[in-house]
Amino acid sequence: MADWGFRIRRKIRAVNRGLRELRLGAYGAVHTDHPIMAHIIPIRRCNLACTYCNEYDDYSKPVPTEVMVRRINKLADLGTTIVTISGGEPLLHPELDDIIAAMRRRGVMTGLITNGYLLTASRVKRLNRAGLDHMQISIDNVMPDEVSKKSLKVLDRKLQILQENAEFHVNINSVVGGGTHNPDDALVVGKRAIELGFSSTIGIIHDGDGQLQPLRDRERAVYREMKQLEKRHFTRLNFFQDAIADGRPNDWKCRAGARYLYICEDGLVHYCSQQRGYPAKPLEEYTVEDIRREYVTEKPCAPYCTVSCVHYMSYFDFWRGEQTIKASGLQPANSRPLVQIQRAD
Numbered sequence: 001m002a003d004w005g006f007r008i009r010r011k012i013r014a015v016n017r018g019l020r021e022l023r024l025g026a027y028g029a030v031h032t033d034h035p036i037m038a039h040i041i042p043i044r045r046c047n048l049a050c051t052y053c054n055e056y057d058d059y060s061k062p063v064p065t066e067v068m069v070r071r072i073n074k075l076a077d078l079g080t081t082i083v084t085i086s087g088g089e090p091l092l093h094p095e096l097d098d099i100i101a102a103m104r105r106r107g108v109m110t111g112l113i114t115n116g117y118l119l120t121a122s123r124v125k126r127l128n129r130a131g132l133d134h135m136q137i138s139i140d141n142v143m144p145d146e147v148s149k150k151s152l153k154v155l156d157r158k159l160q161i162l163q164e165n166a167e168f169h170v171n172i173n174s175v176v177g178g179g180t181h182n183p184d185d186a187l188v189v190g191k192r193a194i195e196l197g198f199s200s201t202i203g204i205i206h207d208g209d210g211q212l213q214p215l216r217d218r219e220r221a222v223y224r225e226m227k228q229l230e231k232r233h234f235t236r237l238n239f240f241q242d243a244i245a246d247g248r249p250n251d252w253k254c255r256a257g258a259r260y261l262y263i264c265e266d267g268l269v270h271y272c273s274q275q276r277g278y279p280a281k282p283l284e285e286y287t288v289e290d291i292r293r294e295y296v297t298e299k300p301c302a303p304y305c306t307v308s309c310v311h312y313m314s315y316f317d318f319w320r321g322e323q324t325i326k327a328s329g330l331q332p333a334n335s336r337p338l339v340q341i342q343r344a345d
Helices: 004-030 065-077 096-105 121-130 152-165 185-195 217-233 240-245 288-295 308-317
Strands: 037-040 082-085 109-114 134-139 169-176 199-204 260-263 268-270 279-282 325-328 340-343
Touching: 004 109, 037 065, 037 308, 065 096, 065 260, 082 096, 096 109, 096 121, 121 152, 134 152, 152 185, 169 185, 169 217, 185 199, 185 217, 199 217, 199 240, 217 240, 260 308, 279 288
Parallel strands: 037 082, 037 260, 082 109, 109 134, 134 169, 169 199
Antiparallel strands: 260 268, 268 279, 325 340
16 A cells, blocks of 8 residues: 555645646647647657557667757747657657656656556656656557457556556556457456546547548447546546547547647657658757648548547637648558648638
């Protein structure tokens, strides 16, 4: 059982984190010429090979820490309020703690998306000291299968380690769609997360080509039940998923490239993980003018988009900023498209 000192530290950090989120959220709601969130990749390599994932390889070297720190400083200079480290598997980067500490020195909220396999008690404590604010782990099933090894059977002990040691917020994301075999696994994962004191969400995942596949009847039912768990335990602005679950398009203004940036291991800015290829401009050369252009650029992939973070960041501006430029030719990420931009009439 966690000692009282740990409980007090975790509570104090939760209060401070909440106050920072309110302040940064208010700034993002008022000002439009800066990114609210960026995902940044310190290593493309992953220790797993989930068949639906198109965001990893098994050979890439870590991005040098000094390069990562320069990129983080550039994001901070652009006014980015949240930086989330993703991959690949970011825990494979040997100096990840230094990268997180550099983020905190610049005053941004720090997030980490990991498969959780490499977590130990000592590793979690190092993340505490580095100043991590949020961690998300996606668990795809109860028992590992040929689609995904991110299973509750393997990761439950890792979740207990987090419960006993993490001073940062932990969210466990369960999934439906994308070839998962048993939709009811999502409920088992979600209920276990809540039992351990974490927040729980559900995602609708794409297939190996980055495309949305229609949910089956049982998947939709599980999705609805999981949404009820979310409402009781964690407030999420994810109304867009209701349409996705029913196979309906969403009518929204995607602000990728402006309010949300995806920075690959090569330091290029992309719309998101599923639309790598545009603008594909070096982050070091990215300016407010680029942000303003992408803010008013309509993306044709938006109606059936499943990338939650882009939706969340775009909520800040759903009521303003008409999009007057059309981006055409967007394709799944693995096709590496050349995107042409044309002005709307």
